[in-house]
Amino acid sequence: xxxxxxxxxxxxxxxxxxxxxxxxxxxxxxxxxxxxxxxxxxxxxxxxxxxxxxxxxxxxxxxxxxxxxxxxxxxxxxxxxxxxxxxxxxxxxxxxxxxxxxxxxxxxxxxxxxxxxxxxxxxxxxxxxxxxxxxxxxxxxxxxxxxxxxxxxxxxxxxxxxxxxxxxxxxxxxxxxxxxxxxxxxxxxxxxxxxxxxxxxxxxxxxxxxxxxxxxxxxxxxxxxxxxxxxxxxxxxxxxxxxxxxxxxxxxxxxxxxxxxxxxxxxxxxxxxxxxxxxxxx
Numbered sequence: 001x002x003x004x005x006x007x008x009x010x011x012x013x014x015x016x017x018x019x020x021x022x023x024x025x026x027x028x029x030x031x032x033x034x035x036x037x038x039x040x041x042x043x044x045x046x047x048x049x050x051x052x053x054x055x056x057x058x059x060x061x062x063x064x065x066x067x068x069x070x071x072x073x074x075x076x077x078x079x080x081x082x083x084x085x086x087x088x089x090x091x092x093x094x095x096x097x098x099x100x101x102x103x104x105x106x107x108x109x110x111x112x113x114x115x116x117x118x119x120x121x122x123x124x125x126x127x128x129x130x131x132x133x134x135x136x137x138x139x140x141x142x143x144x145x146x147x148x149x150x151x152x153x154x155x156x157x158x159x160x161x162x163x164x165x166x167x168x169x170x171x172x173x174x175x176x177x178x179x180x181x182x183x184x185x186x187x188x189x190x191x192x193x194x195x196x197x198x199x200x201x202x203x204x205x206x207x208x209x210x211x212x213x214x215x216x217x218x219x220x221x222x223x224x225x226x227x228x229x230x231x232x233x234x235x236x237x238x239x240x241x242x243x244x245x246x247x248x249x250x251x252x253x254x255x256x257x258x259x260x261x262x263x264x265x266x267x268x269x270x271x272x273x274x275x276x277x278x279x280x281x282x
Contacts, residue, residue, distance in 0.1 A: 004034035009172035010067055012076045012086045014099050014126050016146035016163035019186060021245045021261050021272040022047055025150055025159060027101045027122055029076050029084045033066050038078030041250065042103045044120060044150045045261075046157060053105035053116045054251060055082040069169045081115050088165070090128070095142050097126040097165050113251040124148035126165045130208045135194065135201045138170035143190040143205055162190070162272075175252050176278065180218055182228065182242065184264045184273030191238065191268060193218075193230050204232060204268060211236070218242070221258060221277045228266075240266020242275050252278075 010033070015026035023046045030039040038060060043052035058080040067076050076086040084101035100123055106116035128144040135141050146163030149156055162185035180195040182202075192202040193216040202213035211232045218228035230238040242262040249256040257278045264271045 004066055005171060006032065006034040007171050007173040008032065008034050008066065008169075010069065010076065010167075010169045012088075012165075012167045014086070014097060014124055014146065014163065014165050015274075016124075016148060016159055016161040017185065017261070017272050017274070018159075018161050019270075019272055021263050023159065023161070024261065025122065025124075025148055027084060027099055027124070029078055029086055029101075031060070031067070031076060031078060033060060033064060036060055036064065038080075040078055040082040040084050040101060040103050042082075042101060042105060042120060042122065043248075044105075044122075044152065044157070045246075049107075049152065049154065050109065051105040051107055051116075051118050051120055051152065052109065052248060052250075053103060053111040054113060055080075055103055055115045056113065058082060067169070069167055088126075091140070092132040094130075095126070095128040095132055095144075095165060099124045099126075109246070109248040110256065111251070118153060121151045122148060126163055128165070130205055130210050133203050133210055133212075135192070135203070139166065139168040141166045141192055141203075143185055143192075162186070164190075164192075175257075178279045179276075180216075181276040181278075182216075182218065182262075182264075182273070184242075184262065184271035186269045186271035189269045189271065191230065191264075191266075191271065193228070202230075204230070204238065206268070226275070238266050238268050240264055240268070244275075245272075 010031040013028035038058040041054035058078040082103035088097035102121040104115040190205040194201040200216040215231040219226040
């Protein structure tokens, strides 16, 4: 039997955002198969409700080993106080993913790390608009369209909106070093730009055509509107502004990672999405 490193980690996530940023949802499954532990983070937001939370110390169920993430078909699973199954096919071409998840969330934009008291279930399907992009070794990102049914104590909600799927596998002794992560989508366009100490990563997508990011710079966390510049490898430059619509945070390793839902105006077009900042303390 193959021994799995206790710091080998897997994560897979799905999310969607309305073009006006009024509604959104996401689910992120994490697995440490060498430890036999997993986690599930979820959120749903509409003009009338907002729930989010993260549940840890979940089990692997019958899928105890490392997920064969390099294969065209894969299934990620965790279970316990929360439960989720992420299945996908079509990698690396046009990925199709399906998610069934349920968790107990909080009515709090800055939820504590333990389960909440509001049961939320998610059934979602993702369809890619372009082939998977490996933004760095072990991590793929792909944009497309999501359809989802979210059930809350108040009833069921139906979503159809721009969305994204990502996966990451590899050694992860910690959540990760400092980064700024901008992901926004519009009608037929999308932008993913990541600023890390090792350099910029990401891509722009226009009508299914992908161009990689060469440089990314953005104003520091603080103002309600943050100016940014993205340079693409083909020499084009995208200048824009990310305007904060609402703030939230997620508990990570005893700290909190700030996140903002944003509306973006830039030379690529009008888009909506997420802007996350992570600068861990030593």
